[in-house]
Amino acid sequence: MDRNESAPAIVIKSERYKERDRIITLLSPVWGLRRVVVYGAQKSRKAVKASLYTEAVFHIYENRERRQTSLVDLNIISIHENVSESLETSFAASLMCEIIMKERGEDAPAYYSLLTGLIDTLCAENYRRSVIQFVIRALDISGLAPDFIRCPDCGRRYAEAEILGFSRSGLTPCCSDCDSMSGSFILPPNARRYLKDSLSCDAQKAMSFEISQRMETSLMRYTIRLYRMVTSAELKSALMLSELSAGTQELDVVVSTGNKR
Numbered sequence: 001m002d003r004n005e006s007a008p009a010i011v012i013k014s015e016r017y018k019e020r021d022r023i024i025t026l027l028s029p030v031w032g033l034r035r036v037v038v039y040g041a042q043k044s045r046k047a048v049k050a051s052l053y054t055e056a057v058f059h060i061y062e063n064r065e066r067r068q069t070s071l072v073d074l075n076i077i078s079i080h081e082n083v084s085e086s087l088e089t090s091f092a093a094s095l096m097c098e099i100i101m102k103e104r105g106e107d108a109p110a111y112y113s114l115l116t117g118l119i120d121t122l123c124a125e126n127y128r129r130s131v132i133q134f135v136i137r138a139l140d141i142s143g144l145a146p147d148f149i150r151c152p153d154c155g156r157r158y159a160e161a162e163i164l165g166f167s168r169s170g171l172t173p174c175c176s177d178c179d180s181m182s183g184s185f186i187l188p189p190n191a192r193r194y195l196k197d198s199l200s201c202d203a204q205k206a207m208s209f210e211i212s213q214r215m216e217t218s219l220m221r222y223t224i225r226l227y228r229m230v231t232s233a234e235l236k237s238a239l240m241l242s243e244l245s246a247g248t249q250e251l252d253v254v255v256s257t258g259n260k261r
């Protein structure tokens with residue numbers, strides 16, 4: 001039995017398919033992840049276009065016999081053209097989508113609202129902060145975000161000015177005593193506070209927290225590395241991003257006061 005369906009969604013992947021068509025992957029709060037063929041997208045001017053990062057109400061047609069779903073029409077909500085502003089913003093958006101692809105449609109409503117909310121904040125100035133917020137919240141959605149209050153290994157409450165290490169066995173940030181990476185993957189107190197405060201409010205609010213560009217760069221690397229360690233995911237766009245933002249140092253460590261500047 002064939003049928004037509006409609007739902008809001010955003011294009012998170014777009015690939016060539018055969019000679020004239022494309023296959024797009026949609027993230028929808030209703031469908032989860034869904035692969036949809038766009039016939040003629042490659043050649044025909046008349047074909048319905050749904051380029052990468054287009055957010056819309058998608059009308060699709062499912063042909064059960066051919067086991068294929070195709071795009072019929074769409075009502076655009078936003079094409080998020082800010083993403084193509086720079087290489088950095090493009091890689092940031094592609095990192096977000098890579099993480100979502102990896103989740104295979106789990107928690108789709110939460111990821112949909114996270115992505116559509118944060119993709120709008122991407123700009124050459126802000127992309128690091130958007131990435132930090134996305135990654136830490138993605139970990140939170142999967143139930144893998146640390147609370148940054150107590151050490152998950154020994155249960156001890158962190159001291160105010162404590163620099164967190166990382167526990168290889170627990171795959172989590174931990175207190176300095178439980179650190180099993182000899183201080184090679186650390187989180188200073190000011191950065192920890194920023195992450196903890198971020199998770200205590202919504203993404204839009206957290207985007208307004210002021211941090212220095214240097215801390216943004218370090219924290220972007222930290223959160224991406226954290227994500228990769230915790231989920232053992234390879235993230236191709238992460239490599240590109242860190243190469244682009246190269247030249248900045250590791251997280252600043254101020255042991256005595258816990259305050260930067």
Ligand SMILES: [Zn+2]
Binds near residue numbers: 154156177
């Ligand atoms: Zn501990």
